[in-house]
Amino acid sequence: MARNSSSRAESGMIPSGDIIAAVATAWGEGAIAVVRLSGEGSVALADAFFRGKRPLRLEPARRMALGYIMDGGAVVDQALAVRFERGASYTGEESVEIHCHGGVYAARKCLGLFMSRGSRLALPGEFTKRAFLSGRIDLAQAEAVLGVVRARGDAELVSSGRSLQGELSMGLKELSSSLTALRAEIEARIDFPGDVDDAEYASYARGVSAIHEKTVSLLGRCRVGLALANGIRVAIAGRPNAGKSSLLNAMLGSDRAIVTDIPGTTRDTLDAALIHRGMSMTLVDTAGMRDIDTARAGADMIESMGVERSRAAIGGADFCVLVLDASSPPEREDFEAARAVSARPAILAMNKRDLGIVLSGADTEKLGNFIAAVETSAPSGHGVNELKDALFEAALGSASPYDGMMATERMVSALESAANCVEEAARALDECRGADIAGSLLSEAAELIASLLGGDASEELLDAIFGSFCVGK
Ligand SMILES: Nc1nc2c(ncn2[C@@H]2O[C@H](COP(=O)(O)OP(=O)(O)OP(=O)(O)O)[C@@H](O)[C@H]2O)c(=O)[nH]1
């Protein structure tokens, strides 16, 4: 992989002398703003504007030097500068960082000076792309960088850090080499199929099953990482006055949505985010499901728009919470709401428990299938934590969020396909048939896994991955 990457660099995909520059810190007022340069000649470029005790090229690498950024005779800013040598920098190339005083203007001015002398503005993610192309990191690690940047909670940060450190890459490499070794062994026997006896098939099948187990375990951890990175979107649906907005407020611990005893209080959808057990959840409060035909004249149009939006919110959610007023028997509108959520995995919130539950098991059964049912009371907060737990478990199962490894949808889907290939290969061997089929399935799985490390990633794929980074990263 590293060999492949460096050959990209040597083949001229990173033009020598192509120096990229960007402000690496967020735009806005802050303590410092970092301007980054990368590419052969970065130090000489920095020295054209940096005045310290001595030129930056004479300073030891990776040591901060204090000086001034000069525009002709005028001081732009007092700054710290540091140089990194080729092979020992983030990008793997000769690089420089200038730490200006935080504020937009000085850093932008400094960037402008570098651009006036031949550097160009870096594309989004180009520093990290160069790190990948020079073989400093593989694709799984490069994508983990984005995970660290975007982490919103502890568990997500832990899972990104783990992938960044190379734990996922290591797991993938181990799988890849076990697959290759076993495939070679099996394929060597294909030339003599008559010689392969049942015991030998059984032994290969055991070997492949062991690899399958490892693939599934890695896949499970990646699914956790992906769920943490994506978070979940939860639509809170139900008939008017069931207590949807009250439950949303109770789950958030703040009065985000308006609550009244007038049915039809919520007209528009409202998003609010929370983090529960390290998982980010976006809750969407919706307008009550009302039978529009029976709605009051005059309110029809707004209500029907609200109901349309509720349906769209349900369609865009990973999970739904169907809120019922459990202190009264189900009504026509409860069935309407239950039908609307039926296409999504849904949890039943039997609300207004404090008023006494009259809803029976038979009633809830008639409403449909739910992954869990929780009794809640919005004013006291009873059951609210259980409701959040039920959502968490619906997303992660019994896995601990701290076992996750940051992964993208692409990774999870490639690992799923690889696991299927390996499983099929094990089955074929177990049934004492097709050593050649098993060999080609194992080879397909190995290719899928290699693609996650970026072995022969296409330019389009790399552009898609790094294009989602910010400029300067
Ligand atoms: N006793 C009791 N009252 C509740 C509970 N949850 C909500 N309420 C009351 O029920 C009424 C309606 O609550 P909302 O949260 O506005 O209901 P909603 O489902 O959002 O209603 P719409 O926005 O009209 O669709 C308010 O008077 C709330 O105080 C509960 O658990 N117990």
Ligand SMILES: [Mg+2]
């Ligand atoms: Mg409401």
